[in-house]
Amino acid sequence: MIYGESGSGKTWLYKKVLKNLGVNVYIANLANASRLKSINAEFSNLVNREKQARQTGYSETKKADLSAGIASGGLQHQNQYSFSEKEPFEACLSHIRSLSGDGxxxxxxxxxxxxxxxxxxxxxxxxxxxxxxxxxxAFYKINILIVGVPGDLREYYQATPNLATVANRIRELPEVSRMTLEQCKYLINQGFIQELKYSIDNISDLESHISWVTDRLPQRIHEFCLELAFLGEKVGRRIEFRLLDEADKFWLNQSLASNYTVIESMMNERSTLVGRRNQTLYSLGLIEVEEFKWSDVESILRREFPSSTNNLTLNIPQILSGLSTQDNPIIKRSPKGDAYCFSDPKYRMCLRAMLRKSTNYDSVEKLPISDM
Ligand SMILES: Nc1ncnc2c1ncn2[C@@H]1O[C@H](COP(=O)(O)OP(=O)(O)OP(=O)(O)O)[C@@H](O)[C@H]1O
Ligand SMILES: [Mg+2]
Known part of the structure; x- marks a missing residue:
């Protein structure tokens, strides 16, 4: 089993590694299983798809044979692809084995x-x-690789019948985690400087901003840098720091629009008042760990907004509880119930790109995207 956040590179990684190792890979998509209400149906699908691909290849060859006037050899071939009578899972294993030879x-x-x-x-x-x-x-010697995201893995185990038996047959690989800061910097440099030949004014500020808002998830880094590259192209293939606000907006609009709308609906209406909820949202964006307690949020909030919190009781548990029970909650309680986590990691990125501390007395503003 391999797991990691959405966009962390699981699919890319297993395809690349298995290809390098010369392993034959066949992919069943559980999204399809969900649609068809059966994993077995997706196995049948996979077999039929592979057979069709081969038959198309074959009939094309046959056409070529016919035109060359030697059809008979090709026709014998066809029996080889008659559909098997095995149940779908075994049929799938058997088919994969027959395509893979001894490999x-x-x-x-x-x-x-x-x-x-x-x-x-x-x-x-x-x-x-x-x-x-x-x-x-087991006769077919086919290994199975299950691919998922971390939060679902826990839920998956909780909902699995005969867990001990199942867990005993699963080996979890280490999490495909977000990139390290060094890897993120490398990717940015590789893209903008080596490949695109852009010039960059202050590369370290750029690297800090991008790694911060994208949370160093490869897919988000690609998306953000794409927006930035479009903006930089218009001004002579040059990236200046002032383009980052614009890039934030485009990226929010292109990749995080639904998250933006949800967060917007949770903000206090009047940004002139000390919006405690807005301050809480801003502080949530600064959280770096997966699971956090209300006290973690409170200490960030007091640190970031000292003048409006001094000597005051803040009631953060109530605000967090409110945020977690709204429609489309951005945070949810951890399985044990004593902490919270984001319901989708995109919310954290969105908070980071969207909210700014304003120069006004401890208030928080959103970056507007409605005018785009
Ligand atoms: N190490 C890496 N360096 C550069 N780009 C990467 C790296 N890992 C992944 N990517 C790119 O990030 C994008 C997302 O990768 P991928 O689709 O494998 O993520 P995933 O974890 O399978 O996501 P999901 O859970 O949504 O299926 C792809 O465009 C991939 O090429
Ligand atoms: Mg994937």
């Missing part, structure tokens, strides 16, 4: 999050995993 082969079940709330499919998955050491299935 190593992996069946990937990508997007575990798509079936997280479907108890029937989770049970089906548990059964599939349990079958793996049944001789009839």
């Amino acid at each position: 190593q082969a992996i069946l990937v079940l990508d997007n575990l999050e798509s079936i997280r709330s479907d108890q029937n499919l989770l049970t089906e998955l548990a059964n599939i995993i349990t079958l793996l050491d049944d001789e009839r299935y």
Whole structure:
């Protein structure tokens, strides 16, 4: 099992590594299983897709044969692709084995999050995993790689029947985590300077900003840098620091618009008052850990807004509880219930790119995108 935040590079990573190792990879998409209400249906789909691809290739060859006047050899071939009578999972393993010869082969079940709330499919998955050491299935020597996001993994385990049996057959790889600061800087440099030949005014400020707002998730870094590259192109392929506000806006608009709308609806209306809720939202953006307690938020808030909090009781638990029980909550309680986490990591990025401390008395402003 491989897991990591959305956009951290799981799919890219397993494809690249397995290709380098010469492993044959076949991908079943659990999003499709969810749509078809059955993982087995997606296995049948996978087999049919592969067969069709091969048959198309074959009939094209046959056409070429015909035109060359030697059809008979090609027609014999066709029987080889008759559909098997095995049940879908075994048929899928058997088909993969026949395509892979003696080579190593992996069946990937990508997007575990798509079936997280479907108890029937989770049970089906548990059964599939349990079958793996049944001789009839183990015979094909196909490994399975399950791909998912961290939050769902916990929920997945909680909802899995016969957990001990299933867990006993799973090996979790270390999390595909966000990039390190060094990797993020490398990517920015590689893109703007090596590949695009842009000139950059103050590279270290740029690196800090990008790694901060994107939380160093590769996909978000790519998205942000794309917006910045478009802006820089218009001013002579040059990136100046003042372009970053613009890039924030475009990026919020292109990639985080739905998150922006949700956060906007949670803000205090009047930014002139000391909006405690706005201050709380701003402070949430500064949180760096996955799970946090109200006391963590309060200490950030007191640090960031000292003059409006001095000697006052703040009631942060109540504000957080309110934020977690609204429609489309941006935070949710951790499974144990004593802490919170973001319901989607994009909210943290959105808070970072969207909210600014204003020069006014301890208040918080949003970067407007409605005029775009
Ligand atoms: N180490 C890396 N360096 C540069 N780009 C990367 C790196 N890892 C991933 N990417 C890029 O980031 C993007 C997202 O990667 P990928 O689709 O593999 O994420 P994922 O974890 O599978 O996301 P999801 O959970 O949404 O499926 C891709 O465009 C990929 O090329
Ligand atoms: Mg993926």
